[in-house]
Amino acid sequence: xxxxxxxxxxxxxxxxxxxxxxxxxxxxxxxxxxxxxxxxxxxxxxxxxxxxxxxxxxxxxxxxxxxxxxxxxxxxxxxxxxxxxxxxxxxxxxxxxxxxxxxxxxxxxxxxxxxxxxxxxxxxxxxxxxxxxxxxxxxxxxxxxxxxxxxxxxx
Numbered sequence: 001x002x003x004x005x006x007x008x009x010x011x012x013x014x015x016x017x018x019x020x021x022x023x024x025x026x027x028x029x030x031x032x033x034x035x036x037x038x039x040x041x042x043x044x045x046x047x048x049x050x051x052x053x054x055x056x057x058x059x060x061x062x063x064x065x066x067x068x069x070x071x072x073x074x075x076x077x078x079x080x081x082x083x084x085x086x087x088x089x090x091x092x093x094x095x096x097x098x099x100x101x102x103x104x105x106x107x108x109x110x111x112x113x114x115x116x117x118x119x120x121x122x123x124x125x126x127x128x129x130x131x132x133x134x135x136x137x138x139x140x141x142x143x144x145x146x147x148x149x150x151x152x153x154x155x
Contacts (some may be wrong), residue, residue, distance in 0.1 A: 078121040
């Protein structure tokens with residue numbers, strides 16, 4: 001999968017594919033000649049993060065600040081969980097496993113499957129915290145159903 005990303009990135013002179021643990025993003029990019037990066041964390045990757053997602057957000061914000069870049073986060077909104085989550089996860093159960101309705105936390109937007117897959121959907125105050133951790137200027141926040149997209153800039 002990464003080789004495909006590298007192949008596509010090589011088609012554009014201002015694009016670089018980077019592989020590594022985003023919890024250590026500033027060290028991974030140390031010494032690289034990157035200006036005005038756009039760091040994207042999409043499809044609720046932050047909601048299924050391994051390790052401390054706040055550390056990852058902090059690293060994204062740090063790199064964006066140091067290199068005058070931007071961060072775009074897209075993830076699920078907790079407000080849409082009750083209406084959308086179970087149908088969505090049923091549709092991808094071959095990938096994540098059958099929903100575990102007894103262990104799923106509908107009030108807090110925490111989905112759990114019978115295989116152990118866990119996905120968090122974000123409350124408004126948690127989305128505000130994400131923006132605070134990233135720092136910078138909020139360019140835009142799109143509140144779709146059932147997702148959100150947050151765009152912050154450090155330029």
